[in-house]
Amino acid sequence: MTPLEYLVVGLVLAGVFFSFVAVVGIIRLPDLYTRAHATSKSDTLGTVLSLGGIALLFGAEVSAVKTVLLLLFMLITNPTAAHAIARAAHDQGIEPWTASDEEGD
């Protein structure tokens, strides 16, 4: 493998790691607001790292520009979507989980 390929693999694997964290977060965290933290941050970074790696791989082709566009789009829309969902929940009056709820569980 070439040095570029090592870099790409590194980025993609880092992306896999953060996406893994996001998945664990979505499964483990206690309520939807905290789960939204997991998608908005970890999942976004995981996606961005993977797509960044792929963009490097494409080099100077049009595909690289498309990948970067996809990356930017994810960077903007993922937090926005998380916000929209959290806002919907907030409007519905769903109460956030707090540390004091833990004893009840």
Add this chain to the structure above:
Amino acid sequence: MPDTSSRILVPVGESSTFRNTVAYAVREARRIAAETGEESTVHFVYPVRWQLVDESERSAADAVADALERARVWANDDLDYDDDGDLDAEDVSVSIETAVVGEDRYLFSPNDFAEVLLEYAHDRGLDRIVLDPEYQPGGSAPMLQPLEFELARSGLLVEEAPVDRVVERGRLPSRANVSKALAMFGVSFGFYLLLAGVFDTFNLVTGAVSAGVVTAVFARISFVNTPSATGTVARIARFLLYVPYLLWEIVKANFSVAYIILHPDLPIDPEMQRYRAAIWGDLSVTTLANSITLTPGTLTVDMDRDSLIIHSLTGSARDGLAGGALERAVRFVFYGRSAARIPTPAERGTIASWTDDDQTDGDE
């Protein structure tokens, strides 16, 4: 409740039927004053969607003042000019008032607009609202109907002024203009060519046609404000400085979140907070809200009137937010270096724990 009233509120905004709405409101006020002999009053109120403190919003402030001034001049013209012979100018007393509301709020939804208007009407004892049928308080978003609905819930008399609508909206100078069209065309043409990937004649021609159609349909909708080349370039330049900072914050955020999530004990202490950000305008508020969402342990949940509702994952995340570094960075991007130097949210005291009391407040 009587079906008419002489105390009229007219929300003001640029529209093609603004002039006729003014005429209708004044005519009504005059008619009722003549019938009842009471003094009637018409208030022209401009709800603004931003806070008029910023250098770059100066021209917008002038536009607001100009619109209100025009309303006053037109109304006085209508009062002086006796179009019906049976109304005697000496007998009727109509007072005209103008006002700007909403400067201290972040007006966002029809609900917010209705709220400031009703507040004003309540303070001044106005109980009839005449709406301009082309009134668009949200700039480009269609919100007259929901606004009308929200206003009608208050029990005040709400009506649309029965004026002829102008069919060709495109003629209005404030709606579509060359720089909006150029910006729209450039963006859509660029996107088309990017997806096509090949710059041959076929793609250039079909791209130009598609971009032309998109421009014709959407140029008025996509940009609320006229994009100015120099302002945009300066913002983009400052934004490029902001990006590395944001990326660094995002990486830090992710390591802390990864640590928390993978920790066996799940050490979280979530809390909701209300945060009054010193930032105005759709794009800058969106940028701040998204940046907050991307950075350590904080998530923007709602924009409630003038403040952001933030959900934070841990105590240290809350301290970071109160430090105001992000807010300062966003102010730098959108308002320039001088605007970046302001007290932190903690010093201003504009950050507070969100409680149920606030919620009942907000719903009322």
Add this chain to the structure above:
Amino acid sequence: MLGQLSTFETVLLGAAGAFITFAVVLLYRVVRGPTMEDRVIAINAIGTNTVVVLALVAAAFGLSGFLDVALVYALLNFLASIAISKFIVERGGVL
């Protein structure tokens, strides 16, 4: 096509496999809920993973057409999240 994959391509496809696994695991949250918002969050995350999978496949096999699919998928995924969030709130106007 699968016969002569280089190590590098195998790694990319392996990463794609990992993302697919994550998507399957996320289905647990979609089924379990408990609220509609939880499901939307999980579905949004699944969609994000799908976009990355598409991009990885595009990179591994050099099929740049997959990138266009990924772009459209990303747009749809975002729209779906926004539309559902808007739909479950009676008030409307989520954004």
